Amino acid sequence: MKLFEYRGKELFDKYGISVPNGKLVNNEKDFSDLKFPFVLKAQVPIGGRGKAGGIKSVDNVDDAKEKLSQIMGMDIRGYTVRKVLAEEKVDIKKELYLSITLDRSKRMPLIMASGEGGMDIESVPDDKIFKEWVNPLIGIQSFHIRGIVSKLKLEKEEGKEVAKVISKLYKLFREYDCELVEINPLIISKNGDVIALDSKVTINDDATYRHPDIVPEQVELTPLEEDAKGKGIAFIQLEGNIGVIANGAGLTMATLDALTHYSGKGGVFLDLGGTDDPEKVKQAFKLMKKAKPKVIFLNLFGGITRCDTVAKGVKEVITKEGIDCPVITRIKGCNEDIAKDILKDAGLITGATLQDAAKKSSDLAR
């Protein structure tokens, strides 16, 4: 779960990392306890909002009113702005970059820092980004922090303050099950304060149950997406007209690749994952019907998912409610023979290879 900037900063504040004085604003009454000039920042869960006009500097109340009305409600790459953060400006002496993320190869948290923070961090060459890996069995130690801070070429007092921020940020990363904590820029002010001007915090979705204080932001979903989410089914909406039901992310991706090979286009994708529950299969099939694809392609390989369970769910929906588009099925694996009998019984085409089925689906969808 990606947190909005202001939520990330609330966490920074909780861990003693300084952030600019600021608050969410809705109207001019909210400006009263802020010092001009300040900055209005659109709260959206993606980058590039500055370039899209979602960050504006304001000098007085009238200016702020006008620019707030421009930002509130604007569209930034598909996200409507519903929240705006106002923050007082700080005098910047230096801009640093600091992040902690997961290094999948080393399977450890990776701390990265650079003395060249700011908008163009991705084009900063590797030798100017300093890295330290932390083995989770020992946790963060002083040598890790010294290893980074010593390379940033800071004045002594600045270095001490940045070291504290790294230590606090690591604590936050571990305690809140973060996939990413990123501060860009982390600034040193003319007064020598170290302040996080931005925040990017992503919490591991599998661990959100441990953090009841993190309330998800309202994200606008299509009614079908909402429906799928409520039923715990992975749902992807693409441009095409072939509805695909498969199990497992790898097979779902390979199915899409196969359709593309035969010039077919995947539309709604449902990944059943490892479900064994006939009720969930029924719900998935109903959901697929609602998406009104031209063809439904059921591609199943049974392991922990038993093919017959899925087949039973499909048959029930079809015999009870009927279906108004062709259904191509391809079933292999655990209890495949029973499943094929059930599907044949429901009048569906079975037994094809992946290529056959992908080709047939693509042809029928044209």
Next chain:
Amino acid sequence: MAIFADKKNKVLVQGATGHQGVFHIGAMKEFGTNVVAGVTPGKGGQKVEGVPIFNNVYEGVSETGANTSLVLVPARFAKDAVFEALDAGIKTLVVITENIPFHDAMEFVHYSKYKDAVLIGPNCPGIASPGKTKIGILPGQIFKEGNIGVASRSGTLTYEIVNSLTEKDIGQSTCVGLGGDPIIGTTFIDALDAFEKDPETKAIVLVGEIGGTAEEEAAEHITEHISKPVFAFIAGRTAPPGKRMGHAGAIIARGKGTAESKIKAFEKADVKVAKFPTDIADLVEKYS
């Protein structure tokens, strides 16, 4: 021989009395796996498919000599279960559970290394060495004894590919599902090294997918250390771009992670890359 799993594995199942536990204990026994114990706290003394159930791993190990654990417990209890198994002396762990918080996985993966154990998964289908043993939830009927080693990041795709090999009468030495999570205990590189050393394995099949840099790293490793022929499939050539992990993700990846990058890396390492999962069998057949 085989890699990571053979007749010597005496398997204990953690989470044995649940729906999946009961089903897969039966399926593993049918495959020939030596399942010696099950563990479910509070259910000690029961039997599942003739297998004695214990209240904890330590009891199971001391009573039966189990040296391997199959972990089927729910995600919230997985870290505890893995630590318990490692402390009870288990040396091979197969963690099937999905949706384990990755901070938990990170901790138990490093602890397994400290304990000098092999940990496969999490979020994986397990491992099968046809004719010897199966530790996991892979469908038993797709396998055939032979000389091809298979290592995969995907579950169902592995079955797909193994099945197409078997249909062409090409058997397998060991098939290992490494798991689809960002943090896994056994990587492509670990599997490649083990297959290279295994006299029974004549050629290796890798099944990868987009995201991360595991395939690119495997490709580099193959050039330097692997003499046996390697074949590969990459899923996700046409998948929509996934989520981006801030600037940090881009700095680590530096353009790696896409299907094109992985296919290019493999081709550079003389690895033949199949277009369809089922084409792997044709490539292997032509070679042998």
